[in-house]
Amino acid sequence: MANSAGSRKRARQAEKRRQHNASLRSMARTYLKKVIKAIEGGDKAAAEEAFKTAQPILDSSVTKGIFHANKIARNKSRLSAKIKAMA
Template sequence: MANSAGSRKRARQAEKRRQNNASLRSMVRTYVKKVATAIESGDHAAATAAFVAAQPVMDGAVTKGIYNKNQVARKKSRMNAEIKKLAA
């Protein structure tokens, strides 16, 4: 455990950040899973709606530094391509 007052505070802050980041990461995974489920079921309308809901959540996680912007862009691109396949 940390000894000085400053290092104890840093440890508290790090734990708060860790929990917040874990919560955000989990939320993004949930939204992505909803899109994947809708794609699996073959329902284009539901997949599109889920994707529209997931995009701002994913972009928000990038802004907060949870994910890399290129990683999220790649995931969104791949999900969108799958959704477009459903329409065809």
């Protein structure tokens, strides 16, 4: 356990940040799942709408350092390709 006052404060801050980041990560994953569910449901309009709402959330999670930029770019690319393949 932390001994000095400064290190105790650091531990408190780290725990608060960890919980906040976990919340943001969970939210981003939820939006991804909504897009995937719409794609699997076969409803192209719903899939496009879900993708449109998920995109800014995923992008902001990258700028906040929650996910790596390439991972989100890969996910967005694959999802948009699946949506375009629906005809």
